[in-house]
Amino acid sequence: MDFRIESAHVARIVLIGLAGLFAYLLIFASRLSIDYFDSYESFLNAKALLSTASSPVYHSRFYLFSTLLAPLFQIEKYLNNPLFGFTAAHVVVVLCSLACVFLFGKILNLYFGKCMAVCGAALFAMNPLMLQMAPMAKEDVPALAFMLGAVYSFLRYRIHRKTPYFIGTIGLTAACIGSRYNLLPIVVVLCMTAICIETRPLRYKAYQVLLWSAGLFLIGGIVYYTWIKHQGIAAGIASFYESVESMWLYKSSQKESASQNYGFMLRSVTWPLIGLFGLGVLSSVLRKRKEHIFYISWLVPCFILQTYLIGGKEARYLLPLLPPMYFFIIAGISECVARILVTKHSRIGLMVLFVSVIIMPAQATARCLMRYQDPVYKQGYEQKVSLFAAKLAGSHSIYWYGAPYAVYPKDYLFDSEDEFSYVYHFYLHTIKFFTGLDKVFLVADTNHQSEITFLNRGAFVLPQDALPPEEGDVLVVNRAGFLDSKTIPKTIIPLWIGRTRVFNFVLQKSGDGGVYEYGCDGNPGVLLHLQKRDDDAHIIVDSLLSAPANLYAEKEGGILAIAAVPTESPRDSRLRLVVKGGFQIIPNKLKIVTYDHINEFSFR
Numbered sequence: 001m002d003f004r005i006e007s008a009h010v011a012r013i014v015l016i017g018l019a020g021l022f023a024y025l026l027i028f029a030s031r032l033s034i035d036y037f038d039s040y041e042s043f044l045n046a047k048a049l050l051s052t053a054s055s056p057v058y059h060s061r062f063y064l065f066s067t068l069l070a071p072l073f074q075i076e077k078y079l080n081n082p083l084f085g086f087t088a089a090h091v092v093v094v095l096c097s098l099a100c101v102f103l104f105g106k107i108l109n110l111y112f113g114k115c116m117a118v119c120g121a122a123l124f125a126m127n128p129l130m131l132q133m134a135p136m137a138k139e140d141v142p143a144l145a146f147m148l149g150a151v152y153s154f155l156r157y158r159i160h161r162k163t164p165y166f167i168g169t170i171g172l173t174a175a176c177i178g179s180r181y182n183l184l185p186i187v188v189v190l191c192m193t194a195i196c197i198e199t200r201p202l203r204y205k206a207y208q209v210l211l212w213s214a215g216l217f218l219i220g221g222i223v224y225y226t227w228i229k230h231q232g233i234a235a236g237i238a239s240f241y242e243s244v245e246s247m248w249l250y251k252s253s254q255k256e257s258a259s260q261n262y263g264f265m266l267r268s269v270t271w272p273l274i275g276l277f278g279l280g281v282l283s284s285v286l287r288k289r290k291e292h293i294f295y296i297s298w299l300v301p302c303f304i305l306q307t308y309l310i311g312g313k314e315a316r317y318l319l320p321l322l323p324p325m326y327f328f329i330i331a332g333i334s335e336c337v338a339r340i341l342v343t344k345h346s347r348i349g350l351m352v353l354f355v356s357v358i359i360m361p362a363q364a365t366a367r368c369l370m371r372y373q374d375p376v377y378k379q380g381y382e383q384k385v386s387l388f389a390a391k392l393a394g395s396h397s398i399y400w401y402g403a404p405y406a407v408y409p410k411d412y413l414f415d416s417e418d419e420f421s422y423v424y425h426f427y428l429h430t431i432k433f434f435t436g437l438d439k440v441f442l443v444a445d446t447n448h449q450s451e452i453t454f455l456n457r458g459a460f461v462l463p464q465d466a467l468p469p470e471e472g473d474v475l476v477v478n479r480a481g482f483l484d485s486k487t488i489p490k491t492i493i494p495l496w497i498g499r500t501r502v503f504n505f506v507l508q509k510s511g512d513g514g515v516y517e518y519g520c521d522g523n524p525g526v527l528l529h530l531q532k533r534d535d536d537a538h539i540i541v542d543s544l545l546s547a548p549a550n551l552y553a554e555k556e557g558g559i560l561a562i563a564a565v566p567t568e569s570p571r572d573s574r575l576r577l578v579v580k581g582g583f584q585i586i587p588n589k590l591k592i593v594t595y596d597h598i599n600e601f602s603f604r
Contacts, residue, residue: 007113007114007115008114008115010115010118010119011114011115011118011119014118014119014122015118017122018101018121018122018125021125021126021365022094022097022098022125024369025094025097025131025134025135026091026094028135028372028377029087029090029091029093029094029134029135030087030090030091031377031378032087032090032135032377032378033377033378033379033380033381033382033383034376034377034381034382034407034424034426035090035136035137035138035424036136036138036424036425037404037424037425037426037427037429037430038058038060038061038138038429039089039136039137039138040427040429040430040432040433041058041060041061041429042058042061042065042066042069042137042138042139043066043069043073043085043086043089043137043433044058044429044432044433045057045058045061045063045066046066046067046069046070046072046073046085047070047073047085047433049066049067049070049227050070050073050074050077057225058429059225061139062139062178062179062180062181062221063178063220063221063224063225064139064142064175064178064179064220065139065142065143065179066224067220067224068092068142069085069089069092069137072084072085072088072089072092073085075088076088083383086137086433089137090135090136090137092137093133093134093135093136093137093138093141093142094134094135096141096142096144096145097125097130097133097134097141097145099145099148099149100124100130100141100144100145100148101121101122101124101125102121103145103148103149103151103152104120104121104124104148104323104326105117105118105120105121106152107148107151107152107155107323107327108120108121108327108330110155110159111291111327111331112330112331112334116330116333116334116337117330119330119333120326120327120329120330120333123273123326123329123330123357123361124322124323124326126361126362126364126365127268127269127322127326127361127364128268128364128365128367128368129268129315129316129318129319129322130319130322131365131368131369132315132316132368133316133319135372138316139179139180140180140316140317140319141319142179143176143179143180143183144319144320144323146172146173146175146176146179147172147173147176147183147186147187147320148323149168149172150168150169150172150173150175150176150187151323153165153166153168153169153172154169154209157169166209169209169213170209170212170213170216171213171216173187173209173210173213174212174213174214174215174216174217174220177213177214177217178217178220178221182305182306182310182317183320185301185305186298186301186302186305186320187210187213188210189297189298189301191209191210258307258308260313261303261306261307261313261318262307264315264318265318265321265325268315268364269322269325269329270360270361270364271360272356272357272359272360273326273329273357273360273361275332276328276329276332276333276336276357277325277328277329277332278332279331279332279335279336280327280328280329280330280331280332280333280334280335281296281328281331281332283331283332283335284296284328284331292327292328292331295324295327295328296324298320298323298324299321299324299325299328302320302321302324303321306318306320306321333353333357336353337350337353340353371409371410372409374409374410376407376408376409376410376603376604377409379603381407381426381601381603382407382426382430382434383434384601385426385431385476385495385497385601386430386431386433386434386435387434387435388497388599388601389431389435389474389476389497390431390434390435390437392474392497392499392598393437393439393472393473393474394472396439396470396472396473396474397439397440397441397469397470397473397474398428398431398435398437398439398440398441398473398474398475398476399440399441399442399469399473399474399475399476400427400428400431400440400441400442400476400478401475401476401477401478402477402478402479402480402481403478403480403481403482403483404425404426404427404478404482405425405426405427405478405480405495406423406424406425406426406480406483406484406488406492407423407424407425407426407603408423408424408485408488423483423484423485423488426495428440428441428442428476431476469500469502469593470500470502471500471501471502472499472500473499473500474497474498474499474500475496475497475498475499475500475595476495476496476497477495477496477497477498478493478495479493479496480492480493491604492602492604494600494601494602495600495601495602496597496600497598497599497600497601498595498596498597498598499595499596499598500593500594500595500596501593501594501595501596502591502592502593503520503521503523503526503591503592503593503594504520504521504522504589504590504591505518505519505520505521505528505589505590505591505592506518506519506521506588506589507586507587507588507589510586513531514531514532515529515530515531516529516530516531516586517529517530518530518590526541527541528540528541528590528592529541530586530590532582532583532586534582535582536579536582537579537582537583538579539551539579541592551579551590551591551592552590552591552592552593553583553587553589553590553591
């Protein structure tokens with residue numbers, strides 16, 4: 001058997017399969033209508049770069065991805081197509097995924113030859129995590145593309161000693177860090193490892209790559225945050241530092257088991273390939289392949305960082321682990337092929353190896369691609385709700401009450417034991433993006449744990465620090481609370497859309513028994529009676545207000561949201577509220593906000 005001819009045929013077949021896979025992903029990306037809620041932060045940052053007005057900036061989104069997207073939204077203006085930038089952003093990320101696969105194949109080719117490089121790139125592309133992130137407009141895939149580009153450029157520089165490769169390494173490393181801040185430690189480790197394993201003196205040492213890259217990275221960040229905030233250089237540096245610091249502190253505040261990462265890697269890579277990975281590492285050690293230390297130094301610190309040092313675990317954070325994992329998988333496959341070729345039945349042995357390697361990854365790939373046929377990806381639910389709320393609000397504000405709203409396909413879990421979030425969330429940034437409105441406000445705390453009590457016909461009690469809506473403002477209410485992939489029910493509560501009605505009351509007189517009477521501005525027939533009973537205050541509103549409502553009292557320096565519990569009398573239709581804890585000082589003014597229930601939206 002001429003193995004070179006056979007391997008050339010295999011490489012062609014695999015390349016055709018990869019072409020079909022990415023054609024499918026490109027078509028899917030062009031029809032995609034939802035994304036992660038923080039993707040919309042990147043979109044809004046990209047649009048802010050083109051705006052002449054000072055725009056809010058989401059500091060947790062690092063600068064390079066939004067900068068790359070900005071031209072797409074500029075083109076959108078000229079085309080007058082409101083969804084061009086959204087669609088183009090997803091297509092760009094698919095192309096970045098293709099670049100990841102191409103660059104990883106080029107890296108493998110430096111060690112294992114063309115056939116093994118093509119096969120390794122294909123297995124890498126078939127990983128469910130790659131397929132999950134490929135069409136989504138997140139920073140993770142572009143950052144990985146820059147990282148693989150930097151590694152390939154540096155490896156080429158080590159071989160050829162040409163300055164353009166060195167400059168390319170600097171630029172791509174800076175771009176990698178500028179896309180995902182948590183890749184900085186990995187880049188440091190790679191550069192230091194390259195110094196240690198270098199057998200010949202480099203004209204430019206690896207630490208110089210790091211220093212120059214860090215300089216470009218900082219300059220890019222300062223320029224970005226200064227430009228987008230329309231402020232001075234000092235403010236740009238402060239914003240840049242704030243984004244790094246806050247993200248690290250936020251992630252370290254969450255506690256999740258390290259075993260989740262082990263389990264996820266086993267399921268996504270599949271156990272046959274994990275076995276080949278172990279064989280590849282073992283053969284590299286036994287054969288003393290010094291150049292493979294580079295990939296061990298890539299894999300181990302990255303895994304330790306993502307598994308033990310970051311509390312809030314998400315599957316996408318593990319993307320940088322995949323290239324070194326598949327590097328050693330191909331090393332293991334190469335070891336098997338070399339041993340099979342010296343046997344009498346090499347063709348049969350190679351066929352058995354091929355089937356063993358491909359069957360489980362192919363099944364996982366098929367499940368991912370089948371899931372993308374779910375209508376939830378194409379029905380435009382987020383845009384539909386956003387435009388409805390904007391039309392209803394007119395010139396008024398829109399308030400989002402509650403946590404992010406979970407939107408997911410029917411098969412929203414990687415498998416039944418998956419602890420990671422494969423859920424897309426709808427949030428206030430989404431409304432801002434699809435409507436172009438700035439007056440969209442959030443009433444929820446930063447941990448999505450607002451004490452919002454929903455009662456009766458959709459009325460609810462606001463958190464203590466909530467500002468009261470004005471007459472005609474629109475409410476988008478997530479009554480389901482915060483949900484992740486472990487807590488989502490099969491049937492989710494729809495989003496509730498309402499419009500406010502506001503009644504202002506002024507203290508008119510106090511009678512016997514601690515009863516205070518308030519008159520309603522503009523509605524002389526409506527009276528509010530407040531009676532203090534022990535530690536609580538009981539409020540009854542006569543006429544007109546027959547639905548549960550929220551109560552606000554004036555306080556020094558602003559408005560205080562009172563935790564009033566709405567109750568409905570079985571005898572009449574008057575509004576009754578109980579203010580737990582009562583009032584220390586009886587307020588001169590009270591505000592009651594009721595809500596007209598306009599519509600409900602469900603993506604199923």
